[in-house]
Each structure stands twice: as structure tokens, then as C-alpha cells.
Amino acid sequence: MLYRVAGQFKTSYRADQALFPVKQDAWLLMVILVFAWVILPWTASEFVFQTLLIPVLIYALAATGLNILTGYAGQLSLGTGAFMGVGAYACYKLITIFPEMNLFIAVLLSGTFSAMIGVAFGLPSLRIKGFYLAIATLAAQFFLVWLFEKWPWLYNYNASGAIQVPNVDIFGLHVAGPLADSMTQYYFILIVVTLLTVMVINLTRGNQGRIWKATRDMDIAAELIGINLMRSKLLAFAVSSYIVGVAGALFVFLWRGAAEPNLFDIELSFRVLFIAIIGGLGSVLGNWLGAILLVALPVLLNTVPELLGLSIKSATVEHINIMVVGGLIIFFLIVEPHGLAQLWRLIREKLIIWPFPH
Amino acid sequence: MTYLKKLAAAGLALAVTAGAVSAQELYTPNLSYRTGPFAATGIPLMNGQRDYMLMLNARDGGIGGVPVNFEECETGYSTEKGVECYERTKGNAIVTQPWSTGITLQVLPKTNVDEIPILAPGYGFSPMADGKVFQWAFNMPLGYWDGASMILNELGGGSPAGLAGKKIAFLHLDHPFGKEPLPLLEAMAAEHGFELVPIPVGLSEMQNQSAQWLQIRRERPDYVIMWGWGAMNAGAITEAVKTRYPMDQFVGVWWSGHDADLRQVGMDGKGYRSISWSMPQPDGGLMADVRQHVIDPGASMASEEEINGVFYQRGLVMSMILAEGIRAAQAEFGTAEIDATQLRWGLEHINLTAERLEELGATGMVAPFSTSCANHTGHAGGWMLQWDGEKFVQASDHLTPDLSVINPLIESAAAEYAAANAPWPVNEACEG
Numbered sequence: 001m002l003y004r005v006a007g008q009f010k011t012s013y014r015a016d017q018a019l020f021p022v023k024q025d026a027w028l029l030m031v032i033l034v035f036a037w038v039i040l041p042w043t044a045s046e047f048v049f050q051t052l053l054i055p056v057l058i059y060a061l062a063a064t065g066l067n068i069l070t071g072y073a074g075q076l077s078l079g080t081g082a083f084m085g086v087g088a089y090a091c092y093k094l095i096t097i098f099p100e101m102n103l104f105i106a107v108l109l110s111g112t113f114s115a116m117i118g119v120a121f122g123l124p125s126l127r128i129k130g131f132y133l134a135i136a137t138l139a140a141q142f143f144l145v146w147l148f149e150k151w152p153w154l155y156n157y158n159a160s161g162a163i164q165v166p167n168v169d170i171f172g173l174h175v176a177g178p179l180a181d182s183m184t185q186y187y188f189i190l191i192v193v194t195l196l197t198v199m200v201i202n203l204t205r206g207n208q209g210r211i212w213k214a215t216r217d218m219d220i221a222a223e224l225i226g227i228n229l230m231r232s233k234l235l236a237f238a239v240s241s242y243i244v245g246v247a248g249a250l251f252v253f254l255w256r257g258a259a260e261p262n263l264f265d266i267e268l269s270f271r272v273l274f275i276a277i278i279g280g281l282g283s284v285l286g287n288w289l290g291a292i293l294l295v296a297l298p299v300l301l302n303t304v305p306e307l308l309g310l311s312i313k314s315a316t317v318e319h320i321n322i323m324v325v326g327g328l329i330i331f332f333l334i335v336e337p338h339g340l341a342q343l344w345r346l347i348r349e350k351l352i353i354w355p356f357p358h
Numbered sequence: 359m360t361y362l363k364k365l366a367a368a369g370l371a372l373a374v375t376a377g378a379v380s381a382q383e384l385y386t387p388n389l390s391y392r393t394g395p396f397a398a399t400g401i402p403l404m405n406g407q408r409d410y411m412l413m414l415n416a417r418d419g420g421i422g423g424v425p426v427n428f429e430e431c432e433t434g435y436s437t438e439k440g441v442e443c444y445e446r447t448k449g450n451a452i453v454t455q456p457w458s459t460g461i462t463l464q465v466l467p468k469t470n471v472d473e474i475p476i477l478a479p480g481y482g483f484s485p486m487a488d489g490k491v492f493q494w495a496f497n498m499p500l501g502y503w504d505g506a507s508m509i510l511n512e513l514g515g516g517s518p519a520g521l522a523g524k525k526i527a528f529l530h531l532d533h534p535f536g537k538e539p540l541p542l543l544e545a546m547a548a549e550h551g552f553e554l555v556p557i558p559v560g561l562s563e564m565q566n567q568s569a570q571w572l573q574i575r576r577e578r579p580d581y582v583i584m585w586g587w588g589a590m591n592a593g594a595i596t597e598a599v600k601t602r603y604p605m606d607q608f609v610g611v612w613w614s615g616h617d618a619d620l621r622q623v624g625m626d627g628k629g630y631r632s633i634s635w636s637m638p639q640p641d642g643g644l645m646a647d648v649r650q651h652v653i654d655p656g657a658s659m660a661s662e663e664e665i666n667g668v669f670y671q672r673g674l675v676m677s678m679i680l681a682e683g684i685r686a687a688q689a690e691f692g693t694a695e696i697d698a699t700q701l702r703w704g705l706e707h708i709n710l711t712a713e714r715l716e717e718l719g720a721t722g723m724v725a726p727f728s729t730s731c732a733n734h735t736g737h738a739g740g741w742m743l744q745w746d747g748e749k750f751v752q753a754s755d756h757l758t759p760d761l762s763v764i765n766p767l768i769e770s771a772a773a774e775y776a777a778a779n780a781p782w783p784v785n786e787a788c789e790g
Contacts, residue, residue, distance in 0.1 A: 047445045055438075149532055149560075156778075159541050159771065160483065160534035162463055166779055177779070178467035256437070258463045260534050262561050263437065299442060315392035318432040 003351040019201070022352075041186055049182035051299045054189060054255050056291045058247055061193045063275040063287035064200055065243030070273070071281035072204055073236035074216025075125050079137040080244055080272040082144035085264030086114035087245025088252040089154050092163045095253075096156055103168050103175050107192060107253065111246040117144070118241020125233045129219075141266055148261035162260040165253050176253045185254045192250060196243055201284055203239070212236055213282075244272075278329055280339025289340035293332070298325050382695060383427045384420065384684060386411070387447040388455045394434030396588040399616055399669065400457075404430065405660035406673020407455075409652045414681060416651035421684045422694035428677075437461050444468075452701045453477050453680065459535040462495075469494035470783055475702045477683075479676045480612060480635055484538055487735035488772035489706065493785050496705050498679060499727045499738030500635040502611070503767060504759035506539035506583070509609050509633050510546055512742055512757055513581050521552040527579035529570060529586070529594060532558035536585045539611075542767060543583075549763075555579060564590040571597040584610040592619040595627055605629035605745075612636070615743055615750060617667040625747040635740035636724050637752060638671040643719025648674065668743065668750050675724045682708050706731050725756055731788035737761060 003024050010016040020026040044053060066080050090110035094101060121140040125133050148154060155163045167177030174180040175188050203209055214222040215232045223229050252259045271294065279290025301321045305312045312320075336343040350357070388407060391400040411428035420426050431443035440461030444454060453475050456462045462482045469476055476495045478486070484501040486492045507518075514520030528543055530536035540556065547554040555577055557570050567590075574582060582603065584594055591614045598608055606629035615632025639645060645665075652658045653665065664670045687696045687704025696704065709728040715721050727738030737759055744753035776782040 047449075050445045051442045146560075149558075159537065160459070160463065161532075161537050162460075162534050164463065164467070164778065167781060178471055179781075256441070256464060257467060258460075260460055260463070262533065263460075265561070302442075314390065314430040314432040318393050318434060 003348065003354070005352055019205075036190065041183055044182075044186075046182050049186055050255070052296045053186055054182070055295050056288075057186075057189050057193050058250050058255060059272065059275055059295045060287045060291035061196060061250070062244055062247035062272045063279060063290055064197065064284060065240045065245075065247060066272050067276045067279075067281060067283070067287055068200065068204070068212070068243065069236050069240035070276060071283065071286075072209060072216060073212040073233060073240075074219075075122070075233060075236060076130065076134040077137040077240070078134050078266070078269050078273065079121060079140035079144070081264045081266060081268030082141045083114045083118055083241045083244040084248025084251055084268065084272075085144055085148055085259075085261070086117050086241075087111055087248030088259060088264070089148060089163065090114065090245065091249035091253055092156075092165070093154065095166065095168060099166075102170055103188070103253070104170070104192070107246055107249045110249040111242040114245025114248065115238045115242040118237045118244075119234050122234055122237030122241075125237065126230055138266075141269055145261055145264055148264065160260075162258055163252065164258045165256075168253070176257075178257065180254075189250050189254050192246065196246065197284065200243070204284065208235070216282075274329075278332060278339055280341030283339070283341035285344065286339050286341030289344065293328065293340065294325070297328070301325070383425050384452060384695070385427045385429070385447075385450045386453050386455070386680060386684075387427075387429045387431055387443070387451050389433045389440055389443045389457050389461060390430040391433050391435040391457065392430075393432060394436065396435045398618060399588055399591075399613070400435070402616075402660065402664045402667055402669035403673040403676070405658065405664065406670040406675075407677045408673075409648055409658050409660065409670075410674045410677035410681070412652045412657055413648045416655075416657075417647060421681055422688040424694045426681075426684075433457070433461065437464060440464070448472055448474055452684075452696060452698045453705075455680075456482075459483070459533070459538075463534065466492070466495055467779055473702075474698045475705055477680055477705065479679055480672075481535070484542075485768050485771035485775060487733060487737075487768050489730070489732045489734040490785050490788050491772035491776050491782070492734060493783070494702060496729070496734045498705075498708065498729055498734065498736040499724055500612075500740060500759070501735050501737075501764075501768075502538040502585075503542040503764045504735070504737050504739075505611050505633050505635075506542045507546070507759040507764060508740065508757045509583055509611075510543075510550075511760065512633075512754055513609065514550075518546050518550045518552075518760070521550055523551060524580040525553040525555065525577065527555045527557055527574050527577060527582045529557045529559065529567075529574070529582055529584045531564070531586055531590050532560045533587075535587060539585060541771070542764065545763065545767065559586070559590055559594075564588065565593045567593050567597045570594075571601050571603070574603065575601055580607060582608045584608070584614050586610065586614045591616060592622060595619055595623055595630065598630075599623045599626045606631070609633065609742075612672075612740075615668050617664075617669070617750065620745045620750075627745050628747040630745045631742050631753060632668075632745075632750070633740060633757070634668065634672075634743045634750075635738055636668070636672040636675045637722055637741055637743065638666060638668055638750070639720070639723050640666040640671070642721065642723065644674065644678075644723065645671075645719075647719060666749070671723065675720070678718060678720060678724075679708065679710075680705075682710060682714075705729065706734070708736070731785070737764075 005022055008023055069075050069077050087110045090113035091106050094106045124136040155161055165177050167179050168175055175184055211227050211232050214227055219229055275290035275294050280286025298321050301324055305317055390404045408428055411426045415425050431447055433439040433443055435458050437460040444465050455477050456465050462478055478497045480500055482497045484503040486495040486497045487501050510518040543554055557573055559567055559570055586594055608630050610632040612634045615634055620627045660670055683705035686707045687700045688694055691700045706729055710726050712726045725738040727736035729736045739756055739758035741752050742754035743750040776784055
């Protein structure tokens with residue numbers, strides 16, 4: 001009833017291949033976009049910006065980057081955290097060496113550095129696969145974090161070994177650093193994230209996306225039909241690391257404000273990987289659902305006892321929270337092993353024939 | 359993506375509830391870590407802090423008649439949770455107690471904008487002592503550079519000059535916290551002609567330091583100075599026992615003097631020293647009040663074993679410093695319900711004299727000190743505590759840091775910080 005597709009005729013191939021062949025999907029997206037661009041930012045408090053909206057955007061972007069590599073091209077990576085770090089340190093060096101540089105450009109440029117490093121660490125993927133490749137990317141993880149600690153030039157010889165985001169303005173408007181307003185930062189991130197998400201959607205639907213999927217599904221067969229595996233895999237590493245690097249630059253510059261090397265430790269890699277897996281590998285929507293489940297939900301759960309007027313000790317709330325989120329992850333993976341995106345796909349299919357199923 | 363709508367609804371609900379301010383109280387949230395990898399060291403400190411405030415509420419009805427709301431927000435020592443807690447509490451809070459160096463570094467630049475004092479007693483960033491630059495940050499009674507200087511004074515027999523020609527290994531956590539004292543140690547090594555061997559311990563190697571101790575065995579340093587935290591302390595102490603490094607040549611910072619770490623090795627750890635700005639006084643007047651009003655009624659979360667320990671008692675001192683700041687502000691502004699700006703004034707005018715400590719029943723728990731607009735640390739000095747096989751006992755007279763070396767370092771580091779974060783407001787009005 002809500003999702004009635006009857007009457008929506010496709011009269012051309014173009015209409016049939018549209019991003020949203022069903023009108024309701026397009027409307028739904030419009031509603032969400034209006035929320036993301038207008039309603040949420042104008043109603044959100046500082047707390048909502050800093051703990052819900054901004055982190056969800058950044059983690060979803062990082063997961064999108066990883067999803068290209070793992071979900072579309074089938075190369076398991078455990079080095080996401082370190083690649084985010086490369087983006088963050090690159091952005092920090094760019095901004096401190098060229099203080100006049102526009103932060104948009106710096107953020108987008110810093111992705112190229114992590115793309116280069118990603119390709120370098122992606123070279124073993126030509127010879128090794130699966131879990132063995134995961135170990136190789138793990139080497140990248142440990143090596144890069146070690147480098148962030150041991151190479152003082154990266155953090156400008158700061159005594160504490162951490163990087164601190166200076167005040168950065170674009171045409172007089174503070175976008176990064178302590179003086180920046182949360183709403184400005186939110187819009188900055190939203191613009192970058194929207195741009196990259198549109199790019200990823202188109203990339204994965206087009207020729208390159210099909211090449212990656214072929215590589216993922218059976219690389220020997222892909223090679224036999226004329227796909228250059230080296231190009232396909234390395235391009236996946238490059239694009240993935242680029243997006244992850246941009247997410248890392250946003251992570252530190254537009255959200256955290258300061259970072260020590262161990263911020264980019266393996267826990268961050270796992271967190272992004274879990275977002276991608278629970279959201280759904282090989283899907284763009286999944287990254288968003290996963291980020292909401294793993295990043296926003298714990299914050300919301302923390303406020304529940306207070307809203308209900310219960311006085312529970314903060315540490316106990318934290319323990320309950322970890323258990324609830326852990327339980328939910330297991331529940332969702334049992335209900336739908338292919339992730340939340342697949343769950344939504346099934347719900348949508350049911351909605352289309354509701355209330356008269358076959 | 360329909361989740362976004364739910365998110366929005368929840369966000370709105372949050373925004374509404376966040377605005378509701380409760381009745382008369384002094385809201386001093388603590389960003390605690392009773393969970394996570396550092397919980398073992400965090401719990402006694404948090405219990406001490408909490409119990410002191412509970413004692414004031416029970417005994418005097420709070421401070422100046424207004425009860426203290428010493429709510430905890432759990433961070434698990436994670437910077438991400440720390441920022442969440444900071445954002446959640448900053449609306450009504452008059453102070454923020456960040457507790458980890460990572461969280462402090464992140465919150466520090468925001469304090470000028472949000473105008474909330476950061477209270478980081480004995481931790482955080484050493485240059486915070488410069489109140490002109492760090493107008494909202496406080497790390498009384500001692501910074502890490504003070505601690506390093508005091509250790510060198512004691513090891514050199516009164517002055518670091520006595521260390522000439524010696525070799526000192528500096529075993530530290532490879533993290534902003536562990537690297538803190540390096541600039542001072544390097545400056546002192548160059549000036550007084552001793553050799554400094556920095557030995558970093560990565561966060562992932564905290565529990566297995568065999569490589570580091572192999573290096574120590576090879577280098578044969580005259581002394582080992584340790585800047586450790588959490589699992590690193592226990593790891594280092596057990597390794598030192600295993601490699602038979604002489605314990606009386608092994609000195610730690612105040613965070614490396616946790617009773618539970620030493621109890622693991624017992625008599626083998628005898629002779630280990632830790633510099634400290636606080637000292638347990640289990641039989642003092644303050645402790646008697648805490649026992650009467652908090653522990654005996656069963657309101658405390660602390661175990662009997664930890665109550666007499668260094669960390670629990672240090673927690674008491676931390677809250678005592680905050681309470682003194684609140685009192686100073688209340689007296690100056692003639693109102694019991696002070697705000698964050700007024701508390702900042704109060705924290706800048708703490709005057710803990712020996713007489714005042716006597717009144718508080720805290721004689722000997724911390725050395726007398728005072729703060730000012732320009733001096734946010736107070737440089738109280740402290741004592742060497744020594745492990746006698748069962749507990750920590752005082753092993754030195756009152757030690758003081760060498761301010762003639764530290765002050766120029768503080769000034770240059772603070773200026774560097776302000777320059778890197780320009781435009782950074784500097785309060786030139788302060789004198790002294």
C-alpha cells in the first residue's frame with residue numbers, strides 16, 4: 001500500500017536503470033536529505049552535533065571507503081585505522097606548512113597521500129588472498145601507527161607527540177579548531193561526505209563497480225574474461241584508501257581537535273570493519289545503518305536511564321550499554337547475516353506486496 | 359536510513375531534557391573510568407574523590423550550604439567517550455575533571471570558548487602552570503616537570519649536580535603522558551652532565567617489557583626513572599624483580615606508586631620509591647570524618663583494603679583542593695551557588711597553608727601551597743614514598759622542584775602552544 005509500484009511504468013531503458021526506479025524510494029531519500037541538510041542541523045544541540053551527527057557522518061564515510069575494498073572488491077583489510085591516520089597526519093602537515101590553504105582542498109588532498117600508501121600496502125594482494133591478505137594489511141596497521149609515534153616531523157616535534165588542530169578559517173568563517181561552531185563543522189563534513197557518497201554510488205554502479213564485483217566473486221573467472229586483476233585490485237585499494245584518508249582528516253580536524261598516535265590503533269580499524277560488516281558488505285546504505293547502530297545507538301542508550309528518571313551509576317550504565325549493543329549485534333547478525341542493508345531490502349520487498357502477500 | 363528520523367526524535371528529546379536545570383547544587387562532574395584497561399588504578403582514585411564530596415554533603419550539607427553533585431560520567435579512559443561526557447555535562451557544570459591526558463588535550467582548547475575550568479590535579483600538560491596562557495586549566499599541586507626535577511634532586515643527593523657522570527634510564531609509556539618530562543630531563547642531562555637513556559614502552563607492550571628490561575640490563579644504568587600508568591607499572595615492577603634490578607635505584611612518578619602493583623611482588627619490591635605530592639594519613643582527622651559519615655553508613659564504594667592506600671587518599675586530596683577552590687570563590691563573590699567563571703577565580707586563589715590543612719584534618723596529606731592568577735600549579739613539592747614490603751612509607755623530607763629550571767621551560771612551551779593555536783587569548787593582566 002505504502003510502497004505500491006503498480007502504475008509506475010518504465011518506458012525507456014534509462015528510466016528502468018535509474019538510481020531509484022520506484023518513486024517511493026526517491027521520496028524517502030528526499031525526506032532524509034531534508035532532515036540531514038535542514039531539520040537536524042537547525043534543531044540539534046551542541047551535544048547532538050558532537051556525539052551523534054558528526055561522528056555518524058565520519059564513521060559512515062570511513063566504512064564506505066572500507067566497503068569498496070572489502071565489500072565490492074573482496075579484499076579484506078585490517079588497516080583502516082592506520083589509513084585514517086595517514087589522512088589525518090597529511091592534512092595536519094598540509095595545514096601547518098601552508099596555513100593559507102583552503103581546508104576543503106587540504107582535506108581532499110590528504111586523501112591522495114593515504115591512497116598512495118594504500119596502493120603500496122595493497123601490492124601483496126596480487127599474490128595473497130583472504131586471511132593472508134588481512135595479515136598483510138595488519139602489518140600496515142602496526143607499521144603506520146609506529147611511524148606516527150617515531151617520526152617527530154609528522155607532529156611538528158610537539159613535546160607530547162600529539163597533533164593539535166589549529167584554528168582554520170575559510171573566508172573568515174572558522175571551520176576547524178576550538179573557535180569553530182559545531183554547525184559550520186557539520187555542514188563542512190556533510191558537503192564532503194555527500195560529494196564522496198555520490199561518487200561512490202556512481203562508481204559502484206558503473207563499469208568499475210562490475211569489475212570489482214567480478215574480482216570479488218571469482219578472480220580466476222574475472223581474469224579469463226579479460227579483467228586486469230592488478231589494475232582492479234590496486235584501484236580498489238587506491239579509491240578505498242582515498243576515502244578512508246579523507247574520513248581520517250575529517251575525524252581529527254572537524255571532530256576530535258587533537259589526536260595521539262594510538263587513536264589510530266587497531267581498535268579503530270575493527271570498529272570501522274564492524275560497521276561495514278553489520279551494515280552490510282557491498283552496499284552503500286549499509287555503512288550508514290551500521291554507523292548509526294554502532295556509533296549513535298550507544299550514546300542514545302546512555303541517556304535512557306536519565307530520561308526514565310532512574311539513577312543508575314555511570315559505570316553500571318556503561319556495562320549495560322556494552323551488553324545491550326553486543327546483544328543487538330548478535331541479534332541482527334542472526335536475523336540477517338548479510339547485514340542491516342539486506343534487512344532493509346527484505347522489509348522493502350515485503351512492503352511492496354503488503355497487505356496482500358502471495 | 360529511516361533511523362535518521364528516530365535519531366532526530368531522540369535528539370530533540372535530548373535537547374529538551376538537557377535544558378532542565380535541577381535545584382540548588384554545585385555540579386562538579388567527574389569523567390571517571392571504572393571500566394576499561396585502566397580501571398584497576400582508576401577505581402580507588404574515583405572512590406576517594408567521591409567519598410570526600412559525600413562526606414562534605416553528609417557533614418556540612420555541602421559547601422557553603424549548597425550540596426555538591428559529584429556525578430560521574432564513565433569514559434573507560436577512551437577519548438571518544440570523554441568528549442561525549444564533556445559535551446553532556448558542560449551545560450551546568452562549574453568544572454570539568456577530564457582525567458586522561460588525551461581527553462585533557464582535546465578539551466583544553468575548547469575551554470577558552472566554553473569558559474569552564476579544567477581541574478587536572480597532578481596530571482595533564484605541564485605548561486598548564488602558566489595561568490596567563492592557560493587561563494582555564496589547573497594542575498595543582500604539581501606538574502610532571504616538577505616531579506621529574508624533584509626525583510633528580512633526591513637522586514643527586516639534594517641537587518642534580520650530584521648526578522654528574524651517572525647513567526639514568528627513563529622508562530616511560532610511549533604516549534603524551536609518558537613523554538611529558540622528556541624536555542626537562544634532557545635539559546637537566548645536558549646541564550649537569552649525566553647520561554639519559556629514554557626507553558619507551560608502547561601501549562601494546564605494557565604487560566610484556568622483556569625487551570626494555572633486557573636493554574636496561576645491558577646498559578646498567580645507575581638509576582631507572584619510570585613514568586608509567588595502568589598495567590605498565592605492574593609489568594615493570596615484576597620485570598625489575600625478575601631481572602634482579604636493585605629496587606632502591608628504581609623510582610617512579612606518583613602514578614606509578616599504586617599499592618596493588620607492589621603488593622603483587624611483596625617483599626621483593628622492598629626499596630622501590632615513588633615521588634608523590636600526597637601521602638596517606640589513615641589516622642588523620644579527615645579520614646576519621648570520612649569513616650564516620652561515608653564509610654560507616656555504607657555509602658562508600660571503596661573496600662577496606664584500598665582505603666588506606668596511596669591512591670584512595672590521593673583522591674580525597676583532589677576533591678579537597680576542588681572544595682577549597684569552591685570555598686574561595688563563595689567567599690569572594692558572596693554567593694553559595696557559584697558559576698564556572700567564579701570557580702576559576704576561586705581555583706586561582708587557593709591558599710592551603712599549614713594551618714588550613716590542620717583545620718581540614720589533612721596535615722601531611724599534601725604539602726602547603728597556594729595558587730595565583732599566573733601560577734596555576736602551586737608547585738607544592740612532595741615526598742618520596744618507599745615500599746617497605748607491605749605499604750608505602752615516607753622516605754624523605756619535603757622535596758621541592760627546581761623552579762629556576764622549570765619556569766623558563768613552562769614559559770616557552772606555553773608560548774609555543776599559544777602560537778600554534780593562534781588566535782589564542784593571553785591574559786596579560788596577571789601579575790606574579
